[in-house]
Amino acid sequence: MKCLKHQNADAVAVCMGCGMALCPICAGRSSEERFVCSDECAIRVRQSLSSTREGFEKSARSTRVAAWYTLAIGAVLLGLALLMGVAAHDWGSALYFLLMGPIGVVAGIALLMVSKRAPNSTLERDGRGAAARPSP
Ligand SMILES: [Zn+2]
Numbered sequence: 222m223k224c225l226k227h228q229n230a231d232a233v234a235v236c237m238g239c240g241m242a243l244c245p246i247c248a249g250r251s252s253e254e255r256f257v258c259s260d261e262c263a264i265r266v267r268q269s270l271s272s273t274r275e276g277f278e279k280s281a282r283s284t285r286v287a288a289w290y291t292l293a294i295g296a297v298l299l300g301l302a303l304l305m306g307v308a309a310h311d312w313g314s315a316l317y318f319l320l321m322g323p324i325g326v327v328a329g330i331a332l333l334m335v336s337k338r339a340p341n342s343t344l345e346r347d348g349r350g351a352a353a354r355p356s357p
């Protein structure tokens with residue numbers, strides 16, 4: 222495969238924006254370790270990256286909302302258990318809610334931890350100028 226701009230040069234990479242073959246001269250123009258043929262493609266690549274970043278943040282936010290809902294439901298179930306047992310002396314229902322409540326609380330906490338951890342690792346990798354951290 223030859224470079225499209227320099228017909229006698231072998232391609233060493235392809236543009237991340239349009240897939241065009243790039244020789245060392247063309248690839249050398251690229252910044253941020255992403256191979257692009259032109260400034261337009263550099264902008265396109267950057268935009269697509271930031272849109273995936275937004276998607277990550279959005280999904281993290283919805284996971285967080287779901288986590289709080291799950292936590293709230295767990296707390297309500299525990300409250301109902303108390304109400305059923307102590308106020309209504311319906312220990313059969315109380316036991317049911319007492320079993321379901323902690324499941325909601327644990328699931329809510331697990332969701333919260335997931336929503337906090339997942340997007341941050343991807344964000345840090347893309348941060349321009351951020352100090353490289355040793356991967357575990
Ligand atoms: Zn391109």
Ligand SMILES: [Zn+2]
Binds near residue numbers: 224225226244245246
């Ligand atoms: Zn070239």
